Amino acid sequence: MTKTLQRLLGIGDWRETAVSQETANRRNLRLLIQLRWLAVAGQVATILLVHFVMGIRLPVFWLLIAPAGLALVNLVSVPLTQRRDAISDQELMLALLADVAALTWQLFLTGGAANPFVALYLLQVVLGAVLLAPVYAWSLIGVTSLCFAGLGVFNRPLNLPPDSEDALLSLYMQGSLICFLLMAVLLVLFMTRINDNLRARDAYVADVRQQATEQDHIVRMGLLASGAAHELGTPLASLSVILSDWRRMPMLKADADLKQDMDVMQAEVERCKAIVTGILMSAGEARGQAPMRTTMGRFLNEVVQGWSARDARVRVEVTAWTGPDPSVIADPALRQVFGVLFDNAVEAGARRIFVSPVVRDGQLEFAIRDNGPGFPATILERLGKPYNSTKDRPGAGLGLFLLVNVMRSLGGAVEASNPPAGGGEVRLILPIAALAPQEMSDD
Template sequence: MTAFAGREDAARRNLLLLVLLRWLAVGGQLATILLVEFVLDIRLPLFPMLATLGGLVALNLLQLASVRFRSVSNGELLGALLIDVAALTVQLALSGGATNPFITLFLLQVVLGAVLLEAWSSWLLVAVTSAAFALLTVVHHPLPLQPGFVSHLSVAYKAGSWFSFVLAAVLVVAFVTRIARNLRERDAHLATMRQRATEQEHIVRIGLLASGAAHELGTPLATLSVALGDWRREAHDPALAAEVAEMEAEVARCKEILAGILFAAGEVTGEAPARTTLRRFVGGIVERWGRPELVALVDGLATDPPIVADRALAQTLINLLDNAIEAGASGVTLLLELVRDAAGEADILITARDDGRGFPPAFLETIGRPYQSSKERRGAGLGLFLAANVLRTLGGALEARNDPHGGALVTLRIPLAALALEERR
């Protein structure tokens, strides 16, 4: 919405610039007409020429009165330039046609079109001005010039002038539109890099807060673990002992999550990286998740490549499963695949399909941004944001869309080289 409003504002400002340029053109043409008529003593058809200037003045006043209250489209900019071309054609037709040295002003309209208009509109303006130039070589009002001003241009010279104009107009539009596109792509790239820098700064802040919280929670969790161990040894009721064992498992899971947070924050936890295989890595994450019975793991691997377990990626998969359940899914299907491109480079594809509510359309447009969530609770929306940045760090990407049959589809793509043993040594 902001980008669209920015384009509308730019178009409005461009039209105001055309209005300003038209005022200058009216003033310049009026001064030239008066100079030729009363100083050089060359008789001009004053009434139609001044009437044409009056039309341009009326157009300027109309546009100034309306442009502040509505949006301006590419079509309106094109129309304004075509009116300028038509007015210039009329003035030249009344004052010698192609023999008038001011015929080169057609090139100014072409340059303005190349800068302000969309590509197709610029090429249309080239065609119109070229046709007007050609028409003025045969259709024009001859001026009664004094002997010192008379010149005779051959047909070959006129044809060469027209060809030179067309060539210059085509080259201007071709290169100016290419340069403008490059500048737009550069600006878009810079905007993306600024957005990414902002997100990285946000991640650093989240990491500092999470790291501090992990340190603070470590002590009470350790105390709980010791107390639960004492209760388990003293519990004689089997039901109570089972409940204590379940609480111990949950405390151990909390400690594992905190260890993962510290690892992702770059802090040493005393645990060496685990060497495993891709199939075992994903299967272990599903088994350690709180409700593994809700996950159907579909193994599409032809081979099981060795990797080094990445804690950040593991936490990303856990967040993905948690999000699916929170979105109302009764189950999640994880499809594990290994695909290779034409160069032989392998990518890991992990696709999570659920039968929940799916993503709101507005959310899909802002996927991967912080605090973009359909959940109302405070702090929601960080799961996919962190997942997208974890994958970006590994050289991968996250894709999310809604399944036409219901639910959501989230695909994680990770280069195998980012997790392979030889890359981590």
Template sequence: MTTERVIEAPPVDETRRRNVRLLSVLRWLAVGGQLATILTVHFVIGVQLPLVPMLGALAALVALNLAVLAWDRIGEDQLFAMLLVDVTCLTIQLYLSGGVGNPFVTLYLLQVVLAAVLLPPWSSWAMVAITSALFAWLGWAAPPFALPAGWGSTLSVPYVVVSWFNYTLAAMLLVQFVTQIVRNLSERDARLAALRQRAAEEEHIVRMGLLASGAAHELGTPLASIAVMLGDWRGEPAIARDPALLADLDDMRAEVMRCKNILSGILLASGEVRGNAPARTTVRTFLSRIVADWRGNGAAQAQYDHLMSGDPRIVADRALAQTITNLLDNAAEAGATAIRLCAAIDGDRLVLAVHDDGAGFAADILDGIGKPYLSTKDRRGAGLGLFLATNVLRTLGGTVMARNRADGGSEVTLVLPLASLAIGEDGG
């Protein structure tokens, strides 16, 4: 058997920290690119630029990157504020170098895409509104920018308006599709994480099944020997004359038979039929027998309530029977004195509910239904009842739900397709 290593996704804070580092690298590239462009235009091409305010905007970006290094925790609000600083510095550079006539005005789209990828949808749409408003403001308020002959051009008002409309439309489409893609990727990652978790749980069940099957085989022989010895003792004169000893002997034989039935159920659930073939029965007979055979801790009493008008014929599933027995045991161990097993039909589904008046479930157990070894009991092996119930019901195509009742106690509900147990019309 090969063991699959489950790789957990990094925490949200760690993922955001990585994104901030990548954003810092991008900001360093922007600072370097803008600095090279400003110096080239001013000193090589000979276009006079207002160096002090433009270099001041670059210094603000450098200061922001250095400040990020000292931040221990960066949330979504801080990340949005960082993008606003980037947009502000870009707006200053554009205002001082031609406004919407500057080809680098399309860099606003980069900020929109970053917001769509890194932040929630409201931040992305806010960034669209902000950059669109700044684009319109630059087209109206940016001062004329003198360029050498052959370098400059005059943009008409209709061209500027259409450019603004084109930018706004492109930004809105980018946000719409990028946020949807990010949402799809997040949902895919969540499904993959759930599949990995399920594979790990099923592997755990397989290991438990192998151990249980081996233990059942090993325990079968000594139990058979004990049953033979108890039968021999019953014929002893000293025991035959003592009614109390005979009663104790009968109780011991009943307990041995119960252990043998449990072992047979384990072997049957693991795919190894031992003894008689699976019995054909009805829902009422199957469930009432489980309750009748169950023995609590003395104070706990269990009863079966048949809430169905009919009594469907089924095959007695030993794994399901053991699951219900485990739930009854859990209720008794939680201090319950009155336990009810109720059966009802909802469409084509069989609904089984175990009610009790015990202590109920702790909040962490309700949050982790289906996880192994999650229990308030400190004995070894505790916490497997709901875990086994979840996996047995999953095999049958059903689900398990648990809750605390308003009037005290707890309720565990098993919902499974009746077809997974029912006998067909041909009797098969």
């Protein structure tokens, strides 16, 4: 199967579009940055509270080095998440190790393992277990355990007031309460945001699976259509030869009515052959017709003229281009997209169709508006879903379904609405690069 068929029908491993671990890490790092700002504010407030309110003398300058360092880490991390689409597990691990290092430094200056805030190591472990791969989460447990053990040996004792054991116990309980509140607030904020991320991921995965199901449906339809086109090619060629022979026979040529009927039959056979050729071109089997370089304006005019020749009752008007007329490859898939839209407008009762093309920010945008009754609400709600149609006949609703998936495979999008002026409007948005001349080498 050729690359053109794969691009047209959207064939490919749907897992390539799933949320990658590195992309999830980028979101998690942004979440960690937000939590770190809260931690910095909490650390500064706690240091000042203990020193000035609780009366415990602390090395304030040296302790404030830790939140200042974390603020610097955030200032470095923010542009990193903006410039890059993915963050590795190693980089996320380093970010958590920076928090562990800051906490260890503060605990070293304030009593070591005897400090009630040593429980904040558990917060780092919880974050690591949720954000990191298992190997890094276990590594973080090992690092925090070593830090805890080291603080039991190496530390600077607190300069506590010479009060009774009850006073010291009261101070310890107050510190534990502050530590608990800080951990609880950060964990609630963190887990709430993580749950939001998980729900967004599940919705995305469900959408990807739906697209995979639709693409599988399209593949089967494409293979069936391609096979049918091959099968129809031979009888159509035979009919064309027979009609040509009949038209040369003097006895048949003498009958004016019969001659007119044969002309109509020949025209219909040629139309069927053109349809078969279009199907095979869409499947990457162009029957000797090479892709053609043209401009988007010329291509659009050819599409409109070719379609208008089929139904003279409907008038299709193309407005002048706004902006440059880009050079493109005449893609049969895009030709069929316009054909489906025009056919649907006529079936809905439209007699005038307006096509407004524009080039904006590297995107081709086409607004196709008609003077019909507009789209029913059910169609707009389920745009692009198979068999989504108000027509009561087998197979109805596949046109828009195929159209949306063809545009998606080309990197574009489809929007539908009912403008206030009446009728229905479909907007096609397509990157110019999808039809650039270099695409000729895809086959």
